[in-house]
Amino acid sequence: MIFDVLTLQASAALVIVVSAVMYLLDTIMLKDGLPGRLWSGAYLAGTFSALCYIAWLLLPDVFVAVAVGNGAFVAATGFIWLGCVAFNGRALRGSAILLGAVVLLVIVSALAAGPAGGDWAGAIPFFLGNALFAVLGAVETRRGAIGRRWSTVGLTIILAIEAVWFVSRTGVFLASGPDSELFRTVFDTRVSALLTITLVIAAVTVTSVLRANESTLRGSPDVRRLSVDANGVLFRESFEATLAIVCGRAELAGEGVCVIGIRIDDLRRVAVAFGPDDAEQIARELRRAVRRYSPTMALVGEADTTGLAVAFTTGPTTDIGRVARALHDSVVSDLSHLSISVVPVVGVGVAVTADHGYDSQALTLRADEAAARAAATGEQSFRIG
Structure with missing residues (x-):
């Protein structure tokens, strides 16, 4: 069975939208802390990115959709990283500025290519932007409070796979071009959609576990729940x-x-x-x-x-x-x-x-x-x- 790009992109969008809705509902019900809100931002950005790509597939002349979709995709990975930074209690100002600058660069580079840019307008900044935040996120999940939770190993693996894939994608794109057999087989949009579906499902599972732990500790804005073991030792x-x-x-x-x-x-x-x-x-x-x-x-x-x-x-x-x-x-x-x-x-x-x-x-x-x-x-x- 062979799926066309529109079908796979629509499937990826459906998975992202369902995941985002479930995550956002939990966020509202749990009165989530900053890490959970940032991870919610990641799924919202991912949803917006998927919708932009579908709009571009249906209306190829709307090249702006590619640029905005690329920026939103990079922002989604960046918000995952920011959520990990917030979970560790580290300052967000510098990290947020870096994310904003990279997203702006990705959008501008795609817009600069204009209508003639086609499917791969601003591809290199887009690939490298995702790889950058995937690497930063993978590193952040192995340090501080978040690194001490066994469930973050899954998030580390997810981000590491994304980083390796986008770096490899960049290398093949520069060496062989998007029309090469290797790129079409391993790194084209269809493969990207399948990978996105897999990683989103895994990421939602991991971040939901982390958020639940963080929310249990934090409680509501007026109540803080403390956890102790049987000997009275605080976690x-x-x-x-x-x-x-x-x-x-x-x-x-x-x-x-x-x-x-x-x-x-x-x-x-x-x-x-x-x-x-x-x-x-x-x-x-x-x-x-x-x-x-x-x-x-x-x-x-x-x-x-x-x-x-x-x-x-x-x-x-x-x-x-x-x-x-x-x-x-x-x-x-x-x-x-x-x-x-x-x-x-x-x-x-x-x-x-x-x-x-x-x-x-x-x-x-x-x-x-x-x-x-x-x-x-x-x-x-x-x-x-």
């Missing part, structure tokens, strides 16, 4: 959100904040050498012990999958070194009583607002880095870092 996003509030209040009150990082870096090696049961037992006991021996009103949460963090406010008489040492010794003591083959090194690191300010993320990062060094070297100084 990473909940810990970060709560610590940010505590740091803001402490700064206004003129109080200090201390974050103690606790890490066992060789837990994976324990799993390999002595079996996953020992590693799982250590991980469970670590969480219980840290929660048990932390100061009563302290926040206890995840730094990542293998590290924990304890945060509390401090005053002039608070002996932070003594608190850190007591926590370390108590945790090690509990771990040593387990019926396991080996007791891993527990590293502790300390960071305070006097050195790093009231940036909650910086405090957690510095404490975790110090704990990682202590776990790797076995040297526990309990000094503020």
